[in-house]
Amino acid sequence: MTRTRFAPSPNGPLHLGHAYAAMVAHDTARARGGTFVLRIEDIDGARSRPEFVEEFFRDLEWLGLAWDGDAVFQSHRLASYAAAGDRLRAMGLLYPCTCTRAEIAAAAHETSPDGPVYPGTCRGREVNPAQAAWRLDVAKAMALTGPLEWVDEEAGPQTAVPQVFGDAVLLRKDLPASYHLAATLDDTADGITVVTRGMDLFPATHVHRLLQALLDLPVPTWLHHPLLIEPDGRKMAKRRGAPSLADRRRAGEDGPAIIRALRDGVLPTGLSLSQGVHQTP
Known part of the structure; x- marks a missing residue:
């Protein structure tokens, strides 16, 4: 059975780029009669804030992207790293x-x-x-x-x-594990069969595949999707102040309508979807 995951880090609010990533994971699982997992990647030290986790739950519910079962947390898996x-x-x-x-x-x-x-x-x-x-x-x-x-x-x-x-x-010196190790181990722990994520992470998969071989882990398939691009050509990012989903939710915007627009490729003025996928470096 297909299992996908959306795995945000609670070091800032979600924005439309996250909504797009969550939609791809959700829709891939639903189209195949599978399971959609929500994982909170909360091992980023003091930058991981519990209040953002609660906002993530509300944002996904507002968008109409229901996950299966309870959310899982990286902070509960430090021993495995x-x-x-x-x-x-x-x-x-x-x-x-x-x-x-x-x-x-x-x-x-x-x-x-x-x-x-x-x-x-x-x-x-x-x-x-x-x-x-x-x-x-x-x-x-x-x-x-x-x-x-x-x-x-x-x-x-x-x-x-x-x-x-x-x-x-x-x-890492400052954290229990790097993204490479934690994500690879977590995808196995969560039984993920299709890893959906942005094409900016396409090259990282080469490292993850090596870790799977070294640690005798199962090998999923991957689905690297386009990114939402800002007018300057860079992907949407929390650190550059992309409008948050929480702000849109509180302003009374229609969450399911946003998802329908993203599915149809209809984006707010100034935004675009990146085209193509990173090939082998």
């Missing part, structure tokens, strides 16, 4: 890193979809693990797994090339 980290360390695949972003930017010779590629400065170097993030030695990991593939429902079969990101951080 630590266990996965311990397993990867025991396999000799993680190493501690104390490099700052500025140091990485200054030393990097390549760029990835996430920015400067980490040049491996701390690989093989003695650092204090208590003050370090833990990175995946991607070359060593790929030597263990061999070639890997994954499938996007729009873009088709893909060959995994996680090495274009360099050695990704899996366990």
Whole structure:
């Protein structure tokens, strides 16, 4: 049975871009007689605020996007992240890193979809693990797994090339886990069979596919959907003050009508949908 999820982080209010992502996950599950899961990704330290979670519930109900069962929370799964980290360390695949972003930017010779590629400065170097993030030695990991593939429902079969990101951080200094590790483990815990998310996360799937192979996790399919684009060509974002769904709800707008318009591709003036899907980097 198809299982999808919408997984917002409670570090700011939802906006129309989130409504579009939730709609895709909801409609994909409903069209296939499946289950739509709501997951709250609330491990972002002090930035994760409980009051936003309550607003998320009200926003989705107002839009008419009903999820199945109780919402699940990342903060209840910290032990699973630590266990996965311990397993990867025991396999000799993680190493501690104390490099700052500025140091990485200054030393990097390549760029990835996430920015400067980490040049491996701390690989093989003695650092204090208590003050370090833990990175995946991607070359060593790929030597263990061999070639890997994954499938996007729009873009088709893909060959995994996680090495274009360099050695990704899996366990952060300030948080229990990185997005890469937490999302991969959570999708398994939630039984997700189709991972719907924005095309901006298409490249990250190469890393997630590698983690699935290393941790013996089931492999879903993916469906990377277009993004809502602002007039300057950037995707809608909380940090740039995109109008919130909560404000629209309180102003008396019709939530189901907004979803019907998004389904039909009718967007507010100034907004557009990105076209195409990121291919293998």
